Amino acid sequence: MQGGTALRILLVSSYPPRHCGVGSYAHGQAGRLREEGHEVTVLSPPDGDGDVRVPFENGRPFFRAARIGGRFDRIVVQFQPSLYYPPRRPVAKVLASLGLLWLAVERGRRLELVVHEADPPKRWRPDYLLLAWGFAKAGRVSFHTRAEWRALERDYRIRVRGAVIEHRIESGPRTERDVARQRLGIGPGDGPVFVCAGFLQPSKGFDRAVEAMAANGSTGARLYIVGSIREDTAENRDFVRALRERAGEVPGVTVEERFLPGDEFDLWVSAADWLVIPYRRSWSSGMLARARALGVPAIVTAVGGLAEQAGAGDTVVKDDEGLRRAFRQAGREALR
Structure with missing residues (x-):
């Protein structure tokens, strides 16, 4: 809760039943947020059990989040390159970065990127240039360690509004x-x-x-x-x-x-x-x-x-x- 007020949160991520560690992480985060009283809407690929489903290619999840983001108090994007950047498809990669930058510009401080991984950039490539601007424009960029935070700022030559959050996962009680x-x-x-x-x-x-x-x-x-x-x-x-x-x-x-x-x-x-x-x-x-x-x-x-x-x-x-x-x-x- 933020100041005792329930928030409307848009969560952009892969999601179960897709077999994906990031999706499992997002599922746990959504559950905790709902337990706290927040209203969570999940935007997932078609193979995930999201409330809104779009193909995660050509920047489409980011453009959709930018379009509907005005309804939400927070937008949380689980960022893992393999979710949004298909191999050997340069135009699709540029569109993905353009979409993320557009989301960051349109929704500004409402946007949080949870960075699970970021590829070392080739700074001459337009997809990495646009991605760097997207990171820099986001309201908050969260990492699981300070080492990751430092690495991203060093490799992309930017400064972000960063934070370190616990890497929490869903697990049951330990079996003997x-x-x-x-x-x-x-x-x-x-x-x-x-x-x-x-x-x-x-x-x-x-x-x-x-x-x-x-x-x-x-x-x-x-x-x-x-x-x-x-x-x-x-x-x-x-x-x-x-x-x-x-x-x-x-x-x-x-x-x-x-x-x-x-x-x-x-x-x-x-x-x-x-x-x-x-x-x-x-x-x-x-x-x-x-x-x-x-x-x-x-x-x-x-x-x-x-x-x-x-x-x-x-x-x-x-x-x-x-x-x-x-x-x-x-x-x-x-x-x-």
């Missing part, structure tokens, strides 16, 4: 570890259980966890990599093929390729001694927020804002050697 393992078919063992969960793509770095297992030999540790391909590209298919082949050569490594709904995500995290987040590239992480919500420690690489987001019980590593050391240390602790 033994119960979670029984449900997932994970038998007893001598070493720790490591889990990598999420979309299967090179930037997630799950292959680095496999190599950390290989470097430490047969110690009784087990690594479960569970997830699915989000974008069906040749690069991602090749990555999963190579991941499966390498996993088959390393004792204790299992790859399960399938989409995980939220409750099963929670079950896998609850089953882990350590959630492993070996990302090569990231801003903040919904998986790290999920691990914290469920009380499971994480081994996480120091990219983007992850080191800042990590908690006191997490292990932050800088490189592959640090990842191998973290796996060794976890194995020693399991034997105590």
